Amino acid sequence: MQRHVQIDVAERFFKYLKGRDTDFAQRELPIAAKSYFDDEYAARERDLVFRTRPIVVAHSSELDGPGSFVTRDIVGAPLLIVRQADGTLKAFSNVCRHRGAKVALEGAGCAQRFKCPYHAWTYNLDGSLKNIPFDEGFDGLDRSQYGLIELPVDERHGLVWAVATPGEPLDIAAMIGDEMDGDLSAFELDKYTLVREATYEEDMNWKVVADGFLDPYHLQFVHPKTVGPFFNTNVYTLDVLGPDVARLVVSRKSIHDIREQDPAEVDLLPHVICNYILLPNTFVAVEPRHFEVWTISPHPTDAQKCKVTLRFLLRNAPTTEREESYLEKNWKLLVHTVVDEDWGVGRALQAGLPHGQVKETISGRNEAPIQFLHGNLAAILSGDAADAMAGADEPYPRRYGNLVGEAS
Structure with a gap:
């Protein structure tokens, strides 16, 4: 993360922690329940999103x-x-x-x-x-x-x-924009090594998994004995840096130890986790000593199935018992937290939605990251990507306007 970004995010967190505040969307967003199970809807996503985008x-x-x-x-x-x-x-x-x-x-x-x-x-x-x-x-x-x-x-x-379809050469730097490019450059991800990888096939729509990665609202409720006690639930910053990219930051409880300090002087990174959102389906999570790259893909034919690949990156492959222990400890915690706890809720959610009682779910103003994903998808599927750039007031999103889609 670039230094000027650290200062800005620190200022916002210090303010939010004092006032029980966060980055809010402009309004609640209804999300059509069928978008999580309807095969025709899923086919349009595959054709218009996954087969044509990087x-x-x-x-x-x-x-x-x-x-x-x-x-x-x-x-x-x-x-x-x-x-x-x-x-x-x-x-x-x-x-x-x-x-x-x-x-x-x-x-x-x-x-x-x-x-x-x-x-x-x-x-x-x-x-x-x-x-x-x-x-x-x-x-x-x-x-x-x-x-x-x-x-x-x-x-x-x-x-x-x-891209799965032949087309023009890719220019990822141009696609993600200068600010996202600068942040990722600061982490030197290209100097890291893939040390462990796993792929999971799950009985869930891919957006159920994606929503979980975008949800700072659930931490203390779904993870009361694992990671929940270490994070501030429902307090986050979200910066939409382009039509398809955003930076979501959640804070550890340790941030309370520095919140009275000058934001220009603090080292913020030990006290937060950054989640870089690369739509449609990739999330790069920044931990103090490692990175996680999560990629979520819909099933080729079944709207209620998906495939998730986790890549665990370290600066260097472990060479000592202590380094192996760090890898194994963090891997086990990560798998338990996400696969057992997050996806346990997700599997139950997927089992309930297709039966017709619930026609739409609601994403609250405090769930702006989820609105970013669903607003982006709504704009693409409507055939009018310009809808994704509609203007909105501060504080959310801070760059490109509120990506709010309509349930259909």
Whole structure:
């Protein structure tokens, strides 16, 4: 976090803690219950949001040299991301141009070329078609037109973004804007290493999971014996830094020890957790000694299922027993807090909503981060992204206006 941001956030927290205040939205937001279970609604989300927008698919440390690759899917669309000889990345549809088989079957690895397991069509690292066995059967084929289908990809701050649909080159720096770019630069995420990763398949709509990451209102209620006692419930700052990016900060109880000090002089970071929101589905959580990158994806066909990937980043991989102990302790606490406690509530929520008694849920003025997500989605699904930039008064949001959608 940049120094001027720390000072601004500290000033706001010191004020809020004295007055039991927080960053409020302009009004309550009704959210259509069907958005959490309706298959037609989910299909529109997949088509208009997830297949056309940049999604975080990897950390840079997973692609650590020429020929290193990972395979991913975005709502069912198979991707192949490859580190090139010059250090750049290319992304491709992981589909052979001959008969449509997957070219790379492993989740990750290092290769000099990719050979389709069906008929051994072979592709270079840059996606160009290298070899066709018994090529006399294809003597009328222009090989230059039958390389792997290239997809947009970009790498910044140690994160790799890709789009599941062919299109223009990505410029993530421009997409996230100067202030978000400056904050992430200050953390030097590109110098961190992926030390542990897990993927969870859950019986919940993806937004149930996302809402949990955006909810400082629930801490003392859902986590009374784990993390709840260490945080100030319902006190947060939210800065919307662009149409798709925001900074959510929640404070630890330890912030009370410094709240009488000059905000310009305090080191705020030990007393807060920053959650950087990269819509539609990625959250970067900043802890004192590690980072968590959470990516939530809808199921390709079922509105009431999702897939969540957690990447745990450290500056260096553990080399001592003490470092291994830190990793294991924090991993276990994280999994228990999120998977057991947060998602325990989420599973029950998902089980109740589809039965028709409740037509809409309500996001309060004190749940502005949730309104940011749902307002963004409403604008996209309505076909009028300009709606997401409608003006609003301070204090929330502080940059781009209140992203408030209408239930439908």
